[in-house]
Amino acid sequence: MNGRSQVLLKLASLALLLFFGAAITARAQTARLEMGQLDRLGAKASQSVDVSIDERMMQLAAKFLSSKDPDEIKIKEVVAGLKGIYVKVFEFEREGEYTQADMASIRSQLTNPGWTRLVNVISKKDGSIEVYLMSNAAQIGGLVVLASDPKELVVVNILGPVDLDKLSQLEGQFGIPELEIEVRKPKQKN
């Protein structure tokens, strides 16, 4: 192998390395979770919900939200900057239909840089609930809620800047329960 071939081989290797590096970085930076591995649970579940709304669908849905109805205006504001919402809910009749490996496949993706776990509540009786936020610089890039109890598994993945204040304004609308996430005033000491 002559010198020129060696140089070409090195350049090609470098280009491949850069390409894969960029791909891995891009994959790590995106707030979108890979949830396809959970689909097999649909066969075991007594009830399941699978919602996939990408940016196009989000814009389409937002277009059909009324600009006069105050409730729908608030919904519009909440979803305005979002890039997508993906939800998977599995309800089982018996316990132990899903395994910790299923949960681990999701959790492993949340160890990527950028993700921050805000809430981690573990209860053997009531199950666990975890809330993760992805922050890009000063802005929230995405949200993940991972909730599980013996008969239920829920994964919520919201892409884009989630405004918790605006989300809190959806309380009680369209059947959305009150979130009670407003900052409360500290109680005055007697």
Added chain:
Amino acid sequence: MNDDYLWDRTGKPDPEIQQLEEVLGTLRYQPRPLAIPAQVQSGKKQSHFSHFAIAAAIAVMVFGAGWWLLLTSRRAVDSARVRQTPAATAADPASVDSKAVGGSEHAVRSAIRSTEDDKIAQPRRSRAAQMLAGNVSRGRRQVVKRYEAITSERIEAEAAKEQLLLALRVASAKLSLAQKRTQGTYPANMIRNQHKVG
């Protein structure tokens, strides 16, 4: 001076008057038949009028033929719509048989002849009918396509809206649950005390 020559050409001729006579004599009246110049043609206006009349007659005939063709084609389209079968059934041997049922050989021949005439006339009529029907159906197809596109987009948007509301419902319910359970676990409220746990 004797002026008789001047009045009735008697007496002594005056040379000056004679000279004048010679000069002006060339202009005297000379009887000759009326000659019509070659470029002037009698009845030219009439000729223009006849051309115009011929052109008008042709135009009327063309317009009439077009009108008749349009009426015929419309009738053909209407009948095609009513039957929803092609008009070619008239040329079918079966129809010839049906025409000739109970008739003589002459009747059969005349039926065949009329069917052949129909075959010749049919393409002319059907071409116009096809053109008209093609235009109508093309326009209708475009309207239907546009309507279908709008309808499908609306259906898709409604479905997306429903899904969006469902997703928000689940997300907010789980966030609310996290909030409540966190408040039960930790003394202060969750949002104010956000910090990196993992």
